[in-house]
Amino acid sequence: MAGRIKKGGLIVNEHTLTASQTRDHVNVLSRWFDFIHHDDLRDRLTRPTARPFCLLTFDDGKRSNASETVPELERLGVPAVFYVTTRFLTDGAPLWFDRYAALTQTLGRTPAGLEAETVKQLPFAVLNQRLDEACGKHGVTPDTTNDDIRPMSWDDARELARRGFTIGAHSLKHAILTHEPEAAALSDIAQSIAEVTSELGTQCTTFAFPNGNYTARLTQHAITCGVHTVMTTEPMWADARFPLWRLPRVELMPGSNPSRITLKLALAATGGLLANPDGTGRLYRKINRLPSSRCSASPPSRTSR
Amino acid sequence: MANEMTSNSPPTGESSHGRPLSKVVALLVGEPRAPELWTLKKLAAASALHVVRAQDGTSVSAAERLQTLRRKHGVSGLASRLIAKKLVVERQERRQLQRLDQLLDGEHLREWWQSSGITPVHVPHLNHADARSAIESLQPDIMVRVSGGILKRETFSLAQHSTLNIHHGQAPHIRGMWSIPWGIVEGRPEWIGATVHVIDDGIDTGRVLWRGTPQLAPGDTGDELFFRAHLEAVDALVRVILDYPQGTAPTALQTGAQGPSVYRSAPGLRPSLRYLRLGRGRRAPFILERAVKC
Numbered sequence: 001m002a003g004r005i006k007k008g009g010l011i012v013n014e015h016t017l018t019a020s021q022t023r024d025h026v027n028v029l030s031r032w033f034d035f036i037h038h039d040d041l042r043d044r045l046t047r048p049t050a051r052p053f054c055l056l057t058f059d060d061g062k063r064s065n066a067s068e069t070v071p072e073l074e075r076l077g078v079p080a081v082f083y084v085t086t087r088f089l090t091d092g093a094p095l096w097f098d099r100y101a102a103l104t105q106t107l108g109r110t111p112a113g114l115e116a117e118t119v120k121q122l123p124f125a126v127l128n129q130r131l132d133e134a135c136g137k138h139g140v141t142p143d144t145t146n147d148d149i150r151p152m153s154w155d156d157a158r159e160l161a162r163r164g165f166t167i168g169a170h171s172l173k174h175a176i177l178t179h180e181p182e183a184a185a186l187s188d189i190a191q192s193i194a195e196v197t198s199e200l201g202t203q204c205t206t207f208a209f210p211n212g213n214y215t216a217r218l219t220q221h222a223i224t225c226g227v228h229t230v231m232t233t234e235p236m237w238a239d240a241r242f243p244l245w246r247l248p249r250v251e252l253m254p255g256s257n258p259s260r261i262t263l264k265l266a267l268a269a270t271g272g273l274l275a276n277p278d279g280t281g282r283l284y285r286k287i288n289r290l291p292s293s294r295c296s297a298s299p300p301s302r303t304s305r
Numbered sequence: 306m307a308n309e310m311t312s313n314s315p316p317t318g319e320s321s322h323g324r325p326l327s328k329v330v331a332l333l334v335g336e337p338r339a340p341e342l343w344t345l346k347k348l349a350a351a352s353a354l355h356v357v358r359a360q361d362g363t364s365v366s367a368a369e370r371l372q373t374l375r376r377k378h379g380v381s382g383l384a385s386r387l388i389a390k391k392l393v394v395e396r397q398e399r400r401q402l403q404r405l406d407q408l409l410d411g412e413h414l415r416e417w418w419q420s421s422g423i424t425p426v427h428v429p430h431l432n433h434a435d436a437r438s439a440i441e442s443l444q445p446d447i448m449v450r451v452s453g454g455i456l457k458r459e460t461f462s463l464a465q466h467s468t469l470n471i472h473h474g475q476a477p478h479i480r481g482m483w484s485i486p487w488g489i490v491e492g493r494p495e496w497i498g499a500t501v502h503v504i505d506d507g508i509d510t511g512r513v514l515w516r517g518t519p520q521l522a523p524g525d526t527g528d529e530l531f532f533r534a535h536l537e538a539v540d541a542l543v544r545v546i547l548d549y550p551q552g553t554a555p556t557a558l559q560t561g562a563q564g565p566s567v568y569r570s571a572p573g574l575r576p577s578l579r580y581l582r583l584g585r586g587r588r589a590p591f592i593l594e595r596a597v598k599c
Contacts, residue, residue: 113410
């Protein structure tokens with residue numbers, strides 16, 4: 001049904017799912033979509049089939065991806081991409097938004113200087129300093145025994161890759177890269193891609209922007225660092241109109257029931273009703289009407305699986 | 306006549322970098338707001354900081370200012386600016402200050418200011434004889450204009466090394482006030498950013514020591530661009546100040562062959578309304594294009 005309405009398919013953006021949530025999401029999506037591997041994405045975009053595709057992606061690199069989600073995906077025979085925040089995997093320090101969530105949960109409010117509308121506008125150093133001060137003052141530490149908070153290990157990531165899943169880069173520490181000085185953002189992208197490549201022993205082929213915020217310069221830089229695809233969070237279907245360096249993804253929430261997921265997919269198909277979770281609302285509608293011919297760097301030829 | 310000549314007892318000795326601290330006098334007008342407090346806090350951490358604070362930015366009366374503006378812009382231009390100021394600009398400024406207060410965590414900055422031990426020397430205005438005598442008695446290595454009007458040579462020449470300013474725009478491409486919004490209104494990304502420069506007799510014409518621009522990305526407004534430009538500029542200002550005691554006066558950037566230098570003053574009604582129509586930058590085409598064009 002969906003294939004008659006739309007060409008292309010969906011790239012779904014998840015974060016953490018329990019085994020039963022994974023099963024529920026896959027069940028809903030499998031009604032309309034063929035699940036594909038990241039390596040098949042380019043072909044499916046350029047040569048659409050009658051039935052649309054779905055590429056599952058999971059951001060951040062939490063331990064529960066490896067312990068809860070992957071066994072269920074394997075059982076169901078569904079491929080996926082896991083975008084890992086590389087220093088998070090290396091040093092295990094909780095990500096800033098988990099510290100923020102622990103802080104607001106403990107206090108029952110947002111502390112001054114860390115209001116919801118402020119927190120995602122701050123450069124990473126300023127944000128971390130405020131979180132350090134607030135967490136220190138109120139004695140708040142996230143529960144690092146929770147698999148939805150602590151990272152998977154690099155051994156986990158290597159094991160996932162060995163079992164056929166794709167491991168992509170998701171920055172060093174989940175800074176919102178458009179809010180950093182450009183040189184720092186470029187370096188962050190290059191280093192995170194290099195770290196995935198080095199840890200896995202094979203070229204990292206995909207990058208996803210933390211929080212989804214991007215510019216063409218940053219995406220092009222990721223391509224020059226060797227990846228073939230770059231993901232944003234523009235909540236739309238992906239088709240041949242989109243260059244591989246700027247692919248939209250539709251975010252699904254862990255607790256969504258089947259009808260809510262179905263509704264979201266239908267809204268995403270309209271190409272303009274959903275708000276981009278990166279904080280830019282529906283500006284993507286205007287952006288996608290702009291010609292993008294001036295960024296014409298083409299990705300290197302694809303390596304075989 | 307300065308009504309409070311006592312100054313604070315700022316830290317002396319060496320910075321955390323092991324360098325001797327410069328004696329810095331910060332010049333400001335009125336109660337410092339979040340952007341000024343951010344600058345003062347960073348300066349206090351990197352220098353022996355004194356503050357000279359004026360009640361008014363200028364010695365020129367409102368009537369004289371109106372006369373000057375009428376001569377410069379004509380009656381209709383003056384009327385347009387006055388209407389724009391009342392209807393749009395003042396509201397925008399209030400809104401921007403509220404936003405900057407959130408982004409810069411004004412609450413904690415004010416707490417710091419209260420407990421900093423810095424007691425400003427109060428003067429009528431920054432070009433007043435009282436201000437000059439206060440500055441002379443402090444014998445600053447460097448002065449920083451943190452806020453306020455145009456400084457006269459008699460004032461800005463009192464620093465041993467130089468008097469510095471942060472201009473929120475890319476000087477000398479764009480000089481004067483409201484530079485980031487002007488860049489948005491006129492579609493000039495090369496105007497958006499901040500500059501650390503030496504103050505001379507012109508407006509934002511002095512030697513440029515640092516110039517930077519934040520990334521422009523979809524969703525940005527003038528407020529957020531000002532915020533990010535300010536953070537980077539203050540860090541650069543501190544680096545410049547830390548370099549002076551090393552005997553290495555920072556090298557001026559080459560700004561000669563970089564196109565025309567434009568001066569813009571307060572906006573009239575049309576640019577003010579255009580700024581609003583562009584969602585203060587959020588809907589500016591050249592910012593949205595950053596998503597698709599390098």
